[in-house]
Amino acid sequence: MEFKTFVFYVLAAMLLLAALRVITAKNPVHAVLFLVLAFFSAGSLWLLLQAEFLALVLLMVYVGAVMVLFLFVVMMLDIDVARLRHRFWSYLPLGAVIGLLIAVQMALVLGGNYFSADALPGHAMPADYSNTKELARLLISEYYYPFELASVVLLVGIIAAVMLTLRARKDTKYQQPHEQVAVKREDRIRMVSMASEKEQPSVTETPAEKQGGQ
Amino acid sequence: MMEAQLLQFLQSQLGTQWSLVEPVWPLLWSLMKIVAILAPVVAAVAYLPYFERKVIAYMHVRIGPNRVGPAGLLQPIADALKLVFKEIIVPTQASKVLYVLGPIMALAPALIAWAVIPFDAGLVLADIDAGVLYLLAVSSLGVYGIIISGWASNSKYAFMGAMRATAQMISYEVSMGMALIVVLMISNTLNLSEIVAGQGRGMFAEMGIGILSWNWLPLLPMFFVYLVSGVAETNRSPFDVVEGESEIVAGHMVEYSGMAFALFFLAEYANMILVSAAVSILFLGGWLSPVGFLPDGIWWLIAKISVLLFLFLWLRATFPRYRYDQIMRLGWKVFLPLCFVWIIVVAIWMLTPFNIWQ
Numbered sequence: 001m002e003f004k005t006f007v008f009y010v011l012a013a014m015l016l017l018a019a020l021r022v023i024t025a026k027n028p029v030h031a032v033l034f035l036v037l038a039f040f041s042a043g044s045l046w047l048l049l050q051a052e053f054l055a056l057v058l059l060m061v062y063v064g065a066v067m068v069l070f071l072f073v074v075m076m077l078d079i080d081v082a083r084l085r086h087r088f089w090s091y092l093p094l095g096a097v098i099g100l101l102i103a104v105q106m107a108l109v110l111g112g113n114y115f116s117a118d119a120l121p122g123h124a125m126p127a128d129y130s131n132t133k134e135l136a137r138l139l140i141s142e143y144y145y146p147f148e149l150a151s152v153v154l155l156v157g158i159i160a161a162v163m164l165t166l167r168a169r170k171d172t173k174y175q176q177p178h179e180q181v182a183v184k185r186e187d188r189i190r191m192v193s194m195a196s197e198k199e200q201p202s203v204t205e206t207p208a209e210k211q212g213g214q
Numbered sequence: 215m216m217e218a219q220l221l222q223f224l225q226s227q228l229g230t231q232w233s234l235v236e237p238v239w240p241l242l243w244s245l246m247k248i249v250a251i252l253a254p255v256v257a258a259v260a261y262l263p264y265f266e267r268k269v270i271a272y273m274h275v276r277i278g279p280n281r282v283g284p285a286g287l288l289q290p291i292a293d294a295l296k297l298v299f300k301e302i303i304v305p306t307q308a309s310k311v312l313y314v315l316g317p318i319m320a321l322a323p324a325l326i327a328w329a330v331i332p333f334d335a336g337l338v339l340a341d342i343d344a345g346v347l348y349l350l351a352v353s354s355l356g357v358y359g360i361i362i363s364g365w366a367s368n369s370k371y372a373f374m375g376a377m378r379a380t381a382q383m384i385s386y387e388v389s390m391g392m393a394l395i396v397v398l399m400i401s402n403t404l405n406l407s408e409i410v411a412g413q414g415r416g417m418f419a420e421m422g423i424g425i426l427s428w429n430w431l432p433l434l435p436m437f438f439v440y441l442v443s444g445v446a447e448t449n450r451s452p453f454d455v456v457e458g459e460s461e462i463v464a465g466h467m468v469e470y471s472g473m474a475f476a477l478f479f480l481a482e483y484a485n486m487i488l489v490s491a492a493v494s495i496l497f498l499g500g501w502l503s504p505v506g507f508l509p510d511g512i513w514w515l516i517a518k519i520s521v522l523l524f525l526f527l528w529l530r531a532t533f534p535r536y537r538y539d540q541i542m543r544l545g546w547k548v549f550l551p552l553c554f555v556w557i558i559v560v561a562i563w564m565l566t567p568f569n570i571w572q
Contacts, residue, residue, distance in 0.1 A: 064354025
């Protein structure tokens with residue numbers, strides 16, 4: 001067995017195990033962390049396929065940002081696992097059917113004429129071939145409009161989420177950091193010019209008596 | 215070249231036993247290179263706290279550590295010994311596996327990122343084309359160490375600290391990424407070695423004052439954004455609300471003791487060195503010499519990293535801690551819009567006849 005194949009099987013096993021644990025883990029935080037592991041293994045598999053751009057972007061976007069926010073939310077929620085599971089068995093047949101459908105679809109696609117391994121073009125690429133560059137070229141030439149459209153859809157999603165959760169309360173007191181930062185010394189303190197020494201009342205008692213008095 | 219010499223030497227020395235070593239040689243060679251990179255890094259990480267204490271002490275007109283060894287030079291070793299022999303206390307009802315995993319997850323990304331850092335022309339462990347992306351992806355993993363340890367400690371203070379740290383790190387990663395995009399635009403590559411090489415070309419470099427052709431000058435606002443975001447990303451003062459001694463004692467590491475705590479400590483300093491190295495490579499010309507009559511070399515990179523590290527310490531001695539809402543405001547409302555504007559400015563600049571990055 002080639003070393004690459006061995007690595008592939010190790011990573012694939014890790015991916016499957018992690019994915020399985022996502023749905024079987026008792027603690028939701030553990031489930032999210034297993035999902036992170038699953039993403040990580042998938043990214044490593046892509047690295048094996050020499051799709052380093054996609055792999056690193058998967059790590060950066062999903063592992064580095066999306067899953068952290070996910071973890072953030074899951075950690076703060078009070079999730080009652082028992083209540084989530086109480087109709088597990090009654091939903092199982094429906095879930096199993098959907099899972100089976102997905103598996104059949106994937107089998108049809110991968111076993112069909114277009115995506116099966118021998119239908120794909122060969123992998124013999126020139127040494128300086130960079131799929132990052134190829135991807136960028138396609139994105140800004142052929143797929144320019146779909147790409148822009150996707151970003152607009154995402155923007156709409158962001159605005160919608162902000163508008164749904166925006167709850168402006170009139171009675172909330174909050175600070176304006178830009179005003180605080182812009183504060184000048186003159187706004188806060190008043191300089192009073194005065195003599196640095198105050199004239200002492202004339203001293204009548206002797207120094208010894210003064211020391212005793214203190 | 216070195217590998218070939220070493221191979222020849224080993225073959226002549228081992229004779230017939232070489233056939234035993236041969237199948238694992240690529241692994242051995244990689245391990246040797248990794249040790250050659252990480253040993254100096256870890257030594258620097260050990261001595262950076264000493265350096266920090268000395269620098270800050272002199273800025274405070276104190277002496278700093280001077281009891282252990284000459285001029286206190288053995289202080290890091292004494293500290294390490296003390297931490298190794300301390301008990302690691304696991305709080306009751308802490309999630310044990312994650313509690314142990316937290317510090318490891320904090321330190322590991324700071325060390326594996328060194329794989330793509332070029333130290334000199336060709337002197338790099340993995341000269342990959344997506345080096346910048348790798349650096350970004352790996353540095354975004356450091357958040358997990360903090361968030362996991364904060365949650366697994368089963369403590370309110372630790373959890374609050376982890377929340378703060380995570381929000382802060384994610385926010386500043388965005389502006390760091392944006393600043394990087396500008397560097398990528400003008401370098402036209404994702405390879406760190408080529409980014410450095412690109413800074414050695416240009417009008418000023420030909421005139422023998424290479425320091426003016428490095429990225430920091432044409433991208434001055436981005437240099438500033440990246441540097442300050444780097445300080446915020448490593449949770450260093452003045453952005454160290456994560457530790458916030460006065461409010462939340464020590465943030466996510468409040469429950470940790472002994473070596474587990476030391477790992478967080480090491481991770482912080484390793485990240486500082488890493489950020490300094492990244493700034494040196496992306497904006498300060500890496501191993502390139504600032505003036506034409508001096509040769510390029512790895513010592514320039516080390517000098518630049520040292521100056522930036524000193525800057526980190528200097529900032530800590532100078533500035534009071536930022537308030538949390540001000541940190542968020544700086545990241546999202548100042549740096550991010552600045553980056554967006556500068557991306558457009560540079561894009562237009564590159565289309566005009568004044569383009570200096572042909």
